[in-house]
Amino acid sequence: MAFDRLSRRGFxxxxxxxLGASTFAPRIARAETTEIRxxxxxxxxxxxxxxxxxxxxxxxxxxxxxxxDLLEFTPLTTKIVTLGAARSGLYDVxxxxxxxxxxxxxxxxxxxxxFTEDELKDFYQVGVxxxxxxxxxxxxxxxxxxxxxxQYYRSDVYAEHGLKxxxxxxxxxxxxxxxxxxxxxxxxVPGQGxxxxxxxxxxxxxxxxxxxxxxxxxxxxxxPGIEALTYYRDLIQxxxxxxxxxxxxQWNENSTQFSSxxxxxxxxxxxxxxxxxxxxxSKVVGKWSTAPYVRNKTAISCAISHAMALNSMxxxxxxxxxxxxxxxxSEAQLLNFNDYSNFPSRLSVAKQVVSEATGAKAEWxxxxxxxxxxxxxxxxxxxxxxxxxxxxxxxxxxxSNQQSPEDALNQASAEALQIMTQxxxxx
Amino acid sequence: xxxxxxxxxxxxxRSPLAPSWQKGYLFASPALIVMIAILIYPLIYSxxxxxxxxxxxxxxxxxxxxxxxxxxxxxLGFKQTLRVQLIFSAVTIIIEVAAGMGVAVLxxxxxxxxxxxxxxxxxxxxxxxxxxxxxxxxxxxxxxxLVNGILRYLGLPEAPWLSDPNWALVSVMIADIWQNTPLLVxxxxxxxxxxxxxxxxxxxxxxxxxxxxxxxxxxxxMRPILMIALMLRxxxxxxxxxxxxxxxxxxxxxxxxxxxxxxxxxAFQSASFGHAAAVSYVALAMSLLFLAVLYGAPWAARKxxxxx
Numbered sequence: 001m002a003f004d005r006l007s008r009r010g011f012x013x014x015x016x017x018x019l020g021a022s023t024f025a026p027r028i029a030r031a032e033t034t035e036i037r038x039x040x041x042x043x044x045x046x047x048x049x050x051x052x053x054x055x056x057x058x059x060x061x062x063x064x065x066x067x068x069d070l071l072e073f074t075p076l077t078t079k080i081v082t083l084g085a086a087r088s089g090l091y092d093v094x095x096x097x098x099x100x101x102x103x104x105x106x107x108x109x110x111x112x113x114x115f116t117e118d119e120l121k122d123f124y125q126v127g128v129x130x131x132x133x134x135x136x137x138x139x140x141x142x143x144x145x146x147x148x149x150x151q152y153y154r155s156d157v158y159a160e161h162g163l164k165x166x167x168x169x170x171x172x173x174x175x176x177x178x179x180x181x182x183x184x185x186x187x188x189v190p191g192q193g194x195x196x197x198x199x200x201x202x203x204x205x206x207x208x209x210x211x212x213x214x215x216x217x218x219x220x221x222x223x224p225g226i227e228a229l230t231y232y233r234d235l236i237q238x239x240x241x242x243x244x245x246x247x248x249x250q251w252n253e254n255s256t257q258f259s260s261x262x263x264x265x266x267x268x269x270x271x272x273x274x275x276x277x278x279x280x281x282s283k284v285v286g287k288w289s290t291a292p293y294v295r296n297k298t299a300i301s302c303a304i305s306h307a308m309a310l311n312s313m314x315x316x317x318x319x320x321x322x323x324x325x326x327x328x329x330s331e332a333q334l335l336n337f338n339d340y341s342n343f344p345s346r347l348s349v350a351k352q353v354v355s356e357a358t359g360a361k362a363e364w365x366x367x368x369x370x371x372x373x374x375x376x377x378x379x380x381x382x383x384x385x386x387x388x389x390x391x392x393x394x395x396x397x398x399x400s401n402q403q404s405p406e407d408a409l410n411q412a413s414a415e416a417l418q419i420m421t422q423x424x425x426x427x
Numbered sequence: 428x429x430x431x432x433x434x435x436x437x438x439x440x441r442s443p444l445a446p447s448w449q450k451g452y453l454f455a456s457p458a459l460i461v462m463i464a465i466l467i468y469p470l471i472y473s474x475x476x477x478x479x480x481x482x483x484x485x486x487x488x489x490x491x492x493x494x495x496x497x498x499x500x501x502x503l504g505f506k507q508t509l510r511v512q513l514i515f516s517a518v519t520i521i522i523e524v525a526a527g528m529g530v531a532v533l534x535x536x537x538x539x540x541x542x543x544x545x546x547x548x549x550x551x552x553x554x555x556x557x558x559x560x561x562x563x564x565x566x567x568x569x570x571x572x573l574v575n576g577i578l579r580y581l582g583l584p585e586a587p588w589l590s591d592p593n594w595a596l597v598s599v600m601i602a603d604i605w606q607n608t609p610l611l612v613x614x615x616x617x618x619x620x621x622x623x624x625x626x627x628x629x630x631x632x633x634x635x636x637x638x639x640x641x642x643x644x645x646x647x648x649m650r651p652i653l654m655i656a657l658m659l660r661x662x663x664x665x666x667x668x669x670x671x672x673x674x675x676x677x678x679x680x681x682x683x684x685x686x687x688x689x690x691x692x693x694a695f696q697s698a699s700f701g702h703a704a705a706v707s708y709v710a711l712a713m714s715l716l717f718l719a720v721l722y723g724a725p726w727a728a729r730k731x732x733x734x735x
Binding site for chain 1: 480482483484485486494498502503504568569570587589590591592595675676677678679680681682684692693694695696697698699700702
């Protein structure tokens, strides 16, 4: 038998050859085509189809394969935090967002060298500005679609009661009070976590305040901040025009309250336009209209963006950048708008979709453009990402009547100053 | 068999392998290596990192001594977290142990229909905490939840289960008690069934009441089991995360923020790993302290009795 003649040397040599072949063979095969990995955002049943199409089109055009994983917004951010802490090069490309970008300034590679000044001029300035590391001026990500909110209201119910969409804070209370009762609520706002901070932020700017002063020190506890948080709390606790459970609502719950027909008014992102028009995801199809976000002293609200970023640990940066450029290109942005009503981050694409729109969609796009034109974002100073977590519970404490708005904001301001000082915001 | 009893020509030869204790370590080494890699190393690493400023947004990590621990105890959120954790641990453990013992005594009796009850008791501990959290979130939903629906149907006032700070803490405690009490019932039941029957029968012959038998005989005999139950629950309550995170995310306004929730928020929302590590070690120190008291108190009492 052959086994009888198998020497130890022969066995070890054979094993090494098999092991070597199995290790190197895939690499030799892979060398023919470049493959990158991407961690991309999803949400809802239709989003995976979008990425499937974008990736397939990209591969067809460039020959670069993209292996991707999809996660919803919060688990996506959590995963990037974990990967960033481990300095992992597992993924070459990430979906990201303005809101959390400051946490990743050291993990994402600056994109400045890959985009010319002229190319960047085609993006909304506000979208690009808040993705820039204020210390290094590095562009941490490139906007894929703009995130700004408009008012969505039940036009059928409003017409029945002879009401018009609210324009000011006072209108909002007045109109919502008239529509609250019998298990229905006039308005819904989120009251937990990042969505609560986002809502407070809008109200803070609308009250004429800001997060920090000219020296970068916390100023959100000044009079406008107290006015904003008091108004926010009173919507839930005093005027009771918002479901009491709102203090536990994030975006999904907020949107569902409106799409289920339980509330008559909300402020939502561009994607809602598509979701509310789809009978599979909305019970109020054809019964709603849009209006501009309400105003107080100013009409400022958030103008942020979903974006694409390059992993600084990637070993295939050129291929990864090609994919990023494709996802923020005109073709992908048009597809994103047409199928999901996600508003383009490129001025040229935005101009095209606005010029082609008619009727209610045209009105909505004009409102959205107005929000973006005056929109802002909270500062990207060192330590501010930790201040955000502090603000989540601060706002929630005031909304749930555990503390007065003034006390809650004053305590948070003192702690925020300490956090930002430690993080080197004033060095 | 001794060496002298060996047949001629057959002598013990020294094994080419190491002595048996070394062989023991050799065989255990794969498991030991895995344990060191995935348990001991991260534990030591995170402890070391609790003395470093390690923020994802900072360009580098640097040593800050006890600063993370000082910040933790000075932060407003942590004071609230500590209070919530102590209330949560104390209330849930007391109720779970008391209810667990009561139900175990009942199930141990010879009443009809208890076989089904014993089987049903296995259900809550078998369900993943994440599923429990999601289910209770919907049960306690203010507008559409089953609990408020039943209250509404009965004409009783509805409760703001998840939106009111006090009710929210009650809600997460109910979920925890629902899931963990059956486990203690099973533990106590096993203990009750292994108790010697002689002292109990002797007490019955002497005319002792059922309550007297339970209080003066059963309970003292069950003390070792009780200690294990308390130990398990103390460790568990300081590790509770999934149920609370899925029900309330620690809200509203930190009203249900346990230490694990606080650590998670610091690590994954603030990307401040040094602070998160410090908070985690405070939780570990607290549970060790409680365990030390649990085991130390009876020992100290015995010593005092002996000395007196």
